[in-house]
Amino acid sequence: MADLIYQKIIESLKKEIDSGAFPDMRLPDERSLAENYHVSRSSIKRALGNMSEQGIIFKKRGAGTFVNPLYLKQDSYFNYSGKNLGITDSFKANGQKPGIKVLSFDVIRPDEELRDNLFLNKGEFVYAFKRLRLLDEVPFMVETGYIPIKLAPELSEQVASESVFNYVESELGKEVNKTYLTISAQPSDEEGQKLLNLKNTEPVGIMEGIFFLNDGTPFEFSTMKLHYKYFKYDSFVDLDR
Amino acid sequence: MADLIYQKIIESLKKEIDSGAFPDMRLPDERSLAENYHVSRSSIKRALGNMSEQGIIFKKRGAGTFVNPLYLKQDSYFNYSGKNLGITDSFKANGQKPGIKVLSFDVIRPDEELRDNLFLNKGEFVYAFKRLRLLDEVPFMVETGYIPIKLAPELSEQVASESVFNYVESELGKEVNKTYLTISAQPSDEEGQKLLNLKNTEPVGIMEGIFFLNDGTPFEFSTMKLHYKYFKYDSFVDLDR
DNA sequence: CAGTGGTCTAGACCACCAC
DNA sequence: TGGTGGTCTAGACCACTGC
CATH class of the missing domain: 1.10.10.10 (Winged helix-like DNA-binding domain superfamily/Winged helix DNA-binding domain)
Structure with missing residues (x-):
């Protein structure tokens, strides 16, 4: 590099x-x-x-x-504001073995909000997939992603079970290099409690946002629900801008 | 400017x-x-x-x-402005009336970790204060702050009940313009449930970090516990750095 | 190939801090 | 006052895009 x-x-x-x-x-x-x-x-x-x-x-x-x-003292799992660590890579850096389990993989018609977020016209379709991510076999995050089929025509469940962003780089010759994220927290719902092994008093962290290609094209809209113990986000902010 | x-x-x-x-x-x-x-x-x-x-x-x-x-298009979702930190000004913009209730205000001897965070030598003291922040009289955030007395010798409970950062600008002629935040989520503890009116299944969002002056001096170490419904953090991230 | 952004250099001068 | 970071310039050369 x-x-x-x-x-x-x-x-x-x-x-x-x-x-x-x-x-x-x-x-x-x-x-x-x-x-x-x-x-x-x-x-x-x-x-x-x-x-x-x-x-x-x-x-x-x-x-x-x-x-x-x-x-x-930094010990965050998600350090987007540092050297480029894809999600997967940043976990490797912590010495834990990442895993992915694809829970569903479909092609759907996006609703209006999703169309807005991904700059799509009516009539265009998206891949919709849900993935469970693991660390050393322990689930810590449920991720729901939407990607326009026109941007990744060859996307497959197989690709989703590995790294979508690597696929973008190696197969499409593009790069995902920017994201708008909205970060929040919620009580865990039934799905979260089941998949992430949470008590009902234990929350999930939410990271939701759009990932962009280097040419500015919105590539993916993603909602990530994290087990609260794995949810840590470091951010260095310039306040006068 | x-x-x-x-x-x-x-x-x-x-x-x-x-x-x-x-x-x-x-x-x-x-x-x-x-x-x-x-x-x-x-x-x-x-x-x-x-x-x-x-x-x-x-x-x-x-x-x-x-x-x-x-x-x-920044109408609804994406305001990456660093000013959305849960600081007073950003809530004014939402048309809600902010309030502050000072729960405690002391001068203490910082422990080692706090000294590290604020670049202090042994023997230096800090103001320690806890504040409850309200929106339209409804509490939404408990904030614990530590500020070296040498950086703000005239700080008082009165100042803390208004805006510390405004005081810095108008009285000290300096500006708080950077912050290093660690964001996470936790189940609410007893204090949080009481002060923020939360059920035991409802979490708090945590924003913890150092605020810096424009000259790089660490000015305040702050821990903010937010009612989860008021906890939202927007971030624009450049992934390849 | 022409045009565009990316990197790097060398050096001038300014603003601020600590001694 | 000497040392430090901040801004700005002028120009060379490289890497990529699109016709």
Whole structure:
């Protein structure tokens, strides 16, 4: 992957941070980094700016660049705001074996709301599938997805049982790289209690949203219900925008 | 505010987009923009990159830069504005009257974890306060906050009963503009059930994190427990970083 | 092939912080 | 006052898209 200079620097600095190379939480100044990495200061700035947006570090003008202490304590399952971790991959990173069980797979006529969300015209159809996701054989999430058939004509139950996004990349030559998510929580319903092995006092976390291809096409509308113990979402937010 | 070149360009382009100046959803190319605005291409790139992160536009290498149709369509679902944090202002917009009831207000010695989160040395003290937030007199959120006394020496119960962040801006001349949030859900505990009027089957949403000043100083560590019906978090995410 | 966005460099100058 | 991050410029070269 990363044959880009700023990405390599990000990876390198992340490793250093993770390994505790900066016990005083302070990174070297930009000019020294540029010299040591044999790159321009602009490339360093780009790398650091990127890491700052991800919440890994923060910069204090006139003072220096520092590690965000919360980053080191991070133990979220879903870290969309970091390096690209597809859902599956992010679980691998935690050392647990992910699994998928397809509960249903159909082609349906979308209702008006779904048509709106996926920018579809009347008369167009979508794949509808429900999947149970597991970690080390333990179910933790029920996922309902809708994908326009015109965007993935060869989609199948087989594909759904593996990775849809990998299929998009390898077979369609496109990439899913953006998503609008709405996050909320609800008491568990009967289905959730049964599939996720929850008591009736235990809730589910909901992540619902649209996934986009790099050209801006809405690709999938998805609703994810998570066992509350696996529901953790980290977000670094710039408030003045 | 914006006396920065790239910010002025962002404002200008936003206005043009909102006014429908690009009916084909396509923006001029970067080199033309640089010429028309009499700035370098780098500044244009910075402005466009920023707008892309906000989900206003998306860029296609080799093809051009385009308006994100969802940005124009933002009627119902998708407000990715970082301001929707359950902070007072965002609820005003909903036409409901916000209220605050201070449940406690003390000065305490922070434990080690809190010291880490707020970058404090041993021996430094923090304000600790618990607040109940209301909407049209109905409680919806219990908030526990910790703020170093050295950062807000004049903080008081009175201030806490209004807006701490407004106080920071008007009295300290600083601005809270970043936050690192961890979002999760839990069954409601006894306190939550009592204060938020929840059944034992009904959960709370948890938003926990650090708020930073513009200079990068960690200003407040806050834990917010929300009535699940009021718990909704919108997020626009760039997956490939 | 022409046009477009992506990356990277080298360097100037500014704004802020700590000593 | 010296060191730090922030902004901006000017220009080179690369990678991809679409005709």
